[in-house]
Amino acid sequence: MLTQRAKYGLRAMCILAADTTGRPTLPIHELAERGHIPQKFLEAILLDLRRHGFLTSRRGKAGGYALARAAAEIPVSEVIRALDGPLAPIPCASLTAYQPCTDCPDPPSCEIRALMRQVRDATARILDGTSLAQLAAEGETPEESAKENA
Amino acid sequence: MLTQRAKYGLRAMCILAADTTGRPTLPIHELAERGHIPQKFLEAILLDLRRHGFLTSRRGKAGGYALARAAAEIPVSEVIRALDGPLAPIPCASLTAYQPCTDCPDPPSCEIRALMRQVRDATARILDGTSLAQLAAEGETPEESAKENA
DNA sequence: ATAATTCCTATCGGATTGATGGAGATTGAA
DNA sequence: TTCAATCTCCATCAATCCGATAGGAATTAT
Numbered sequence: 409m410l411t412q413r414a415k416y417g418l419r420a421m422c423i424l425a426a427d428t429t430g431r432p433t434l435p436i437h438e439l440a441e442r443g444h445i446p447q448k449f450l451e452a453i454l455l456d457l458r459r460h461g462f463l464t465s466r467r468g469k470a471g472g473y474a475l476a477r478a479a480a481e482i483p484v485s486e487v488i489r490a491l492d493g494p495l496a497p498i499p500c501a502s503l504t505a506y507q508p509c510t511d512c513p514d515p516p517s518c519e520i521r522a523l524m525r526q527v528r529d530a531t532a533r534i535l536d537g538t539s540l541a542q543l544a545a546e547g548e549t550p551e552e553s554a555k556e557n558a
Numbered sequence: 559m560l561t562q563r564a565k566y567g568l569r570a571m572c573i574l575a576a577d578t579t580g581r582p583t584l585p586i587h588e589l590a591e592r593g594h595i596p597q598k599f600l601e602a603i604l605l606d607l608r609r610h611g612f613l614t615s616r617r618g619k620a621g622g623y624a625l626a627r628a629a630a631e632i633p634v635s636e637v638i639r640a641l642d643g644p645l646a647p648i649p650c651a652s653l654t655a656y657q658p659c660t661d662c663p664d665p666p667s668c669e670i671r672a673l674m675r676q677v678r679d680a681t682a683r684i685l686d687g688t689s690l691a692q693l694a695a696e697g698e699t700p701e702e703s704a705k706e707n708a
Numbered sequence: 709a710t711a712a713t714t715c716c717t718a719t720c721g722g723a724t725t726g727a728t729g730g731a732g733a734t735t736g737a738a
Numbered sequence: 739t740t741c742a743a744t745c746t747c748c749a750t751c752a753a754t755c756c757g758a759t760a761g762g763a764a765t766t767a768t
Binding site: 435436437451452454455458465466467468469470471472473 | 710711712713714715716
């Protein structure tokens, strides 16, 4: 599951990536407002993203947040890993955070693990291959919007 | 996340699918033992799977559980949906259980939703395309086992 | 100084998850 | 008929996670 946390974090970073105002930073209250995100909650999320090196910040009046790197250099997968943890549906199928099941007699021969590894790989392929820049741009290219809904 | 619940359920169904003893049913205690699953917990899971139509059961002495359909006719995706809910990482990206985010101004143009829809589709492609029979057989074909681990 | 802002820690209620206990109901066999 | 094995059902529990908020300290431009 993508938590609210990760969803809010991505949304805020998209706003930063798509910002055209030319201002060096955007304050939390503006990100919260534009992203429909509870401000206090967003505060904690942005702090976390800064500690992970995705954002830079300025304190004091006229302070705020900005992306630490170019949006094209930030894979969505990294942001999600930072906020929600490993992509794999089960720890024994994770590459970046492998943890064997305590109840599994032999992980290498576990059928469920092999299948979940496939799911993980497919997910990682998509999310590693999508940068924040692409994500932020997606809203502007309404190609897919036709075959959407329910 | 794949919960313990779904993992245990799949594992038990694999044992049923792979069973060669010729017995019409297997009792819970045997499934629990062979699958390293807490028996009482498994009890609740099997009951749930039965209610969803995946299993049949017999009470009384020499009773137990059996698959209600051929293993080849049971997609893994359905079992997971029954035990864990929708496959999509976020409800607004689900086909079978669509729910819009309350904080999203316009789902059709939501970039995050579009991306998560891709993840959902990739996941569904794998899990819809894998039957319980295939899952149960996977352990016996050790092709993939070489490039495994960590 | 003052106002605007980030930073930090603590906390909270609610839901979910994994798991267990115990009391029936049913069945086959001795 | 009795008994043991088995599924059925309901209730409950502790731990964890999740979303969110409170309150204050530090920093900075004006």
